[in-house]
Amino acid sequence: MQRNGGHLPAKSIPGPPVLCGKDPMVFTCRQCGECCMHLGDYIVIERQLGPFEFACESVSTGTPFTACIDEDKLDIFSDCTFPDAHPHACRFLRPDGKLLRCTIHRDSPAQCKFYRCVVMRISDPDGKFCGTVTGTLNLHSENAQLRALWERAENEIPESCPNAEERRAEFLTSHGYRVE
Numbered sequence: 001m002q003r004n005g006g007h008l009p010a011k012s013i014p015g016p017p018v019l020c021g022k023d024p025m026v027f028t029c030r031q032c033g034e035c036c037m038h039l040g041d042y043i044v045i046e047r048q049l050g051p052f053e054f055a056c057e058s059v060s061t062g063t064p065f066t067a068c069i070d071e072d073k074l075d076i077f078s079d080c081t082f083p084d085a086h087p088h089a090c091r092f093l094r095p096d097g098k099l100l101r102c103t104i105h106r107d108s109p110a111q112c113k114f115y116r117c118v119v120m121r122i123s124d125p126d127g128k129f130c131g132t133v134t135g136t137l138n139l140h141s142e143n144a145q146l147r148a149l150w151e152r153a154e155n156e157i158p159e160s161c162p163n164a165e166e167r168r169a170e171f172l173t174s175h176g177y178r179v180e
Contacts, residue, residue, distance in 0.1 A: 030135050033100025035117055039090040043109065052077065058109035065109050067092065073103040120169055122146060125176035137165060149175055 052069035076094040117135035131141025139150040169179040
């Protein structure tokens, strides 16, 4: 597929959402597990193929895949207490000390590999969804008012400040936005 001089004019390809903050390509997972706590319905284990190997399906895409538990996570996967207590969580998510870790990181489906953490979902004062903030404290929003307010928050509460994420959420809330 060609952009120019070919099949699609450049303006027909939607661009990424407006991004405020750091380079969006730099991402370090905090291993908090929030993204995976509600993915139990998106990855289905069809059957167990071996002690640590499973035939699965990525429900959102209908794509089958084989998941093998990562060698360094065999011990934490063997404890089924967590998935039994959290039935909506991904069946491959397990606690490891204070972290929640994916036990099939190497074999996880594309939807997991391309996912980027969202630590805030923001709605405007009327309750309309208007943006997200990733774990790297980057705002993704088309809303000009929210972008301007976020820039103020970045200036007043630098990322290096203790509890910057929580303080920025409070800042938005104090200006009428709802942050989840």
